[in-house]
Amino acid sequence: MPDRHDLPAGFRWGVSTAAYQIEGAVDEDGRGPSVWDAFCARPGAVKNGDSGRTACDHYHRWPEDIALMRELGLDTYRFSLAWTRVQPTGRGPANPAGLDFYDRLVDGLLEAGITPLPTLFHWDLPQALEDGGGWLHRDTAHRFAAYAALAADRLGDRVPAWITLNEPFVHLVYGYALGIHAPGRALMLDAMPAAHHQLLGHGLAAAELRARGLDVLIANNLTPVRPATDSPADRAAADAYDTLHNRLFTDPLLLGRYPDLTAYGLGPDPDLGGAVRDGDLTLIHAPGLDGLGVNYYNPTRIAAPTDPGLPFAEAPIEGVPRTHFGWPVVPEGLPELLHTLQARYGTALPPITITENGCSTDAALDDAFRIDYLTAHLDALARATTAGIDVRGYCAWSLLDNFEWAEGYSQRFGLVHVDFATQQRTPRASFAWYRDLIAAHRAGNQA
Ligand code: IFM
Numbered sequence: 001m002p003d004r005h006d007l008p009a010g011f012r013w014g015v016s017t018a019a020y021q022i023e024g025a026v027d028e029d030g031r032g033p034s035v036w037d038a039f040c041a042r043p044g045a046v047k048n049g050d051s052g053r054t055a056c057d058h059y060h061r062w063p064e065d066i067a068l069m070r071e072l073g074l075d076t077y078r079f080s081l082a083w084t085r086v087q088p089t090g091r092g093p094a095n096p097a098g099l100d101f102y103d104r105l106v107d108g109l110l111e112a113g114i115t116p117l118p119t120l121f122h123w124d125l126p127q128a129l130e131d132g133g134g135w136l137h138r139d140t141a142h143r144f145a146a147y148a149a150l151a152a153d154r155l156g157d158r159v160p161a162w163i164t165l166n167e168p169f170v171h172l173v174y175g176y177a178l179g180i181h182a183p184g185r186a187l188m189l190d191a192m193p194a195a196h197h198q199l200l201g202h203g204l205a206a207a208e209l210r211a212r213g214l215d216v217l218i219a220n221n222l223t224p225v226r227p228a229t230d231s232p233a234d235r236a237a238a239d240a241y242d243t244l245h246n247r248l249f250t251d252p253l254l255l256g257r258y259p260d261l262t263a264y265g266l267g268p269d270p271d272l273g274g275a276v277r278d279g280d281l282t283l284i285h286a287p288g289l290d291g292l293g294v295n296y297y298n299p300t301r302i303a304a305p306t307d308p309g310l311p312f313a314e315a316p317i318e319g320v321p322r323t324h325f326g327w328p329v330v331p332e333g334l335p336e337l338l339h340t341l342q343a344r345y346g347t348a349l350p351p352i353t354i355t356e357n358g359c360s361t362d363a364a365l366d367d368a369f370r371i372d373y374l375t376a377h378l379d380a381l382a383r384a385t386t387a388g389i390d391v392r393g394y395c396a397w398s399l400l401d402n403f404e405w406a407e408g409y410s411q412r413f414g415l416v417h418v419d420f421a422t423q424q425r426t427p428r429a430s431f432a433w434y435r436d437l438i439a440a441h442r443a444g445n446q447a
Contacts, residue, residue: 001383002379002382002383002385002386003378003379003382004375004378004379004381004382004437004441005382005440005441005444006382006385006386007378007381007382007385007391007394007441008385008391009445010392010445011385011391011392011393011394011441012075012076012115012353012392012393012394013072013073013074013075013076013393013394013434013438013441014074014075014076014077014078014117014393014394014395014396015069015072015074015077015078015395015396015397015398015399015415016078016079016355016356016395016396016397016398016399017058017077017078017079017080017398017399017400017402018079018080018119018122018123018166018402019079019080019081019082019085019122019124020034020036020052020055020082020122020123020124020403021052021055021056021122021398021402021403021404021405022055022056022058022400022402022403023052023055023056023057023058023059023082024052024053024054024055024056024057024058024059024060025054025057025059025060026052026053028059029085029095029097029098029100029101030085030088030095030097030098031082031084031085031088031095031098032084032087032088032089032090032126032127032128033084033126033127033128034082034083034084034124034125034126034127034182035123035124035125035126035127035130035134035175035182035183036051036052036123036124036182037051037052037053037127038127038130038182038183039181039182039183039184040052040053040182042184045184045406046405046406046407046408047406047407047408047410048408048409048410049408050403050408050409050410051403051408052403054420055402055403056400056401056402056403056418056420056423057423058400059101061423061425062104062105062108063108064425065399065400065425066105066108066109066112066114067112068399068416068425068427068431069109069112069114069399070112070113070114071427071435072415072431072434072435072438073435073438073439073442074114074438075114075115075393076114076115076117076393076395077109077114077115077116077117077399078117078118078119078163078355078395079105079116079117079118079119080118080119080120080121080122080124080166081102081118081119081120081151082098082124083120083121083124083125083126083144083147084098084124084126084127085098085099085101085102086098086099086102086147086150086151087126087146087147087150088126088128089126089128089129090125090126090128090129090140090143090147091128091129091143091146093150094150094154099150099151099154099155102118102151102154102155103154103155106155106158106159107158110158115160116155116158116159117159117161117162117163117395118151118155118159118162118163119162119163119164119165119166119219120144120147120148120151120162120163120164120165120205121144121164121165121166121201122166122167123166123167123171123175123181123182123405124182125140125182125183129143130183134176134183134185134194135171135172135176135193135194135197135198135201136176136185136191136193136194136197137197138193138197138200138275140197140201141197141198141200141201141203141204142201142204144201144204144205145201145204145205145207145208147205148162148164148204148205148208148209149205149208149212152208152209152212152214153212156209156212156213156214159214160214160215161214161215161216161217161290161291162209162214162215162216162217163217163218163219163293163355164201164202164205164206164209164216164217164218165198165201165202165218165219165220166219166293166295166355167219167220167221167295168195168198168199168202168218168220168249169220169221169244169245169248169249170221171194171198172191172194172195172198173191174406175194176191176194177189177191180406181405181406188309189264189265189266189273190273192266192270192272192273192275193272193273193274193275195248195249195272196272196273196275196276196280197275198249199249199252199253199284200280200283200284202218202253202284203280203283203284203285203286203287204283206287206288206289207283207286207287209287210287215290215291216287216288216289216290217289217290217291217292217293217353217355218249218253218289218292218293219293219294219295219355219356220249220250220292220293220294220295221245221295221296221297221356222245222246222250222294222295222296222337222341223245223246223296223297223298223299223300223333223337224299224300224333224336224337224340225238225239225241225242225245225246225299225300225301225302226238226299226300226301226302227301227302227303228301228302228303228315229303231304233303233304234302234303234304236263236304236311237302237303237304237305237311237312237313238302238312239263240263240264240302240311240312241300241302241311241312243259243260243261243263244261244264245300246340247259247344248261250292250341250345252281252284252285253284253285253289253292254285254289254292254345254348254349254350255285255345255348256281256282256284256285256286257269257281258270258272258276258281263311264311288350289350290350290351291350291351291352291353291392292341292349292350292351292352292353293352293353293354293355293356294337294338294341294352294353294354294355295354295355295356295357295397296333296334296337296354296356296357296377297327297356297357297358297359298317298327298328298329298330298333299317299328299330299333299336299337300314301314301315301316301317302314302315303315317330321369323359323360323361323369323373324359324360324361324362324411324412325359325360325407325411327359327360329359329373329376331373331376331377331379331380332380334354334357334377334380334381334384335380335381335383335384335387335389338352338381338384338389338391339384339387339389342388342389349390351390351391351392352389352390352391352392353391353392353393353394353395354381354391354393354394354395355395356395356397357374357377357394357395357396357397358370358373358374358396358397358398358413359373359413360404360411360412360413361412362412363401363412363417364428365417365426365427365428365429366428366429367428367429367430368429370415370428370429370430371429371430371433374396374430374433374434375433378394378437381394396415396434397413398413398414398415399414399415399416400414400415400416400418400425401413401414401416401417401418401420402414402418414428415427415428415430415431415434416428416431
């Protein structure tokens with residue numbers, strides 16, 4: 001049975017983070033407010049009233065964090081740029097001091113032998129753009145492309161590949177449909193224009209990146225969807241959920257069309273609340289993708305709806321371990337998902353990078369749970385690559401304990417423990433495990 005040591009030669013090892021979750025320094029060097037600054041200020045929005053105001057203070061401690069990455073022996077560091085450092089209001093000329101930070105970070109990474117893999121948007125929209133409608137408003141897509149161009153102009157000489165958006169599905173549903181993430185809008189299906197405008201922003205930004213000779217990826221949260229039973233009603237509900245979670249973003253990107261959203265009352269050829277205009281799907285599809293980022297955490301079990309407003313209901317997954325967050329641990333869901341993508345998209349599927357995978361644990365340094373979690377997922381991934389799925393790399397979520405959005409600092413995903421009172425970083429047992437795995441895999445492939 002293949003295991004993690006059988007991942008292909010040249011496989012690239014990494015970790016992932018995101019700007020608002022680690023940087024802190026929200027008022028420094030001209031950074032403007034983002035939707036997450038505003039959301040955290042709303043009473044009751046984030047557990048314990050936490051915010052990313054200081055987070056891991058990575059803005060000042062990045063040399064120490066790069067030293068940790070160097071010790072891990074990483075090939076890749078996936079991080080995100082805070083749009084409001086580059087453009088404090090989301091429009092207009094670049095703020096040089098904001099770009100200087102990423103310039104230093106990129107140089108530091110390269111000096112440590114680590115390839116920077118930036119994400120342009122990991123949910124921290126400039127508040128000024130949100131005030132004008134945010135992703136519900138078409139102009140935000142054009143603003144995003146202009147920001148991408150500014151970032152690429154400054155960093156593109158050293159950064160070969162860029163991820164446009166992180167998890168547009170989660171941003172759509174949590175941020176615009178349910179309101180449990182910033183910007184905190186609870187619009188349910190009226191949120192659909194925010195799906196289309198994110199994709200349009202991706203397409204326009206991708207064209208800017210391509211014009212500069214840069215590679216383009218997008219990262220989404222994907223999940224294998226399992227019907228709760230074999231009944232026709234549960235299977236239909238699972239199909240409906242799969243369409244929303246997995247196909248709403250991936251079909252336009254890879255096939256140039258939206259999936260049939262009849263189950264949501266939006267029709268077989270949906271215009272997403274009137275947002276889709278002639279030529280948009282070409283703009284989204286035409287730039288092509290050099291890679292698909294897959295963020296995998298768990299499968300989803302779906303039953304027939306109990307709430308008449310939605311065509312599905314989530315059912316619990318029983319009999320498996322659970323992370324500190326309560327998420328089910330199902331490593332075989334990862335190859336299941338990758339085989340589904342392969343079957344669904346065939347030759348349209350670009351090479352895959354696992355851009356996030358990991359678990360939250362308690363604060364302990366001895367995180368055997370995380371080691372078991374990562375081992376099982378990487379073993380499962382190796383079964384998929386051995387079966388012919390083209391996966392080029394893996395980024396563990398996350399390097400550091402960090403600000404876990406609405407959960408504040410209560411969920412710790414780090415290979416490295418962070419004491420948020422002192423900012424002391426202490427590598428956990430999983431850190432040494434990951435370092436040794438990377439070294440062993442590399443040595444095995446050099447032999
Ligand atoms: O922390 C998040 C990250 O920002 C996006 N993907 C899932 C992670 C864990 O919830």
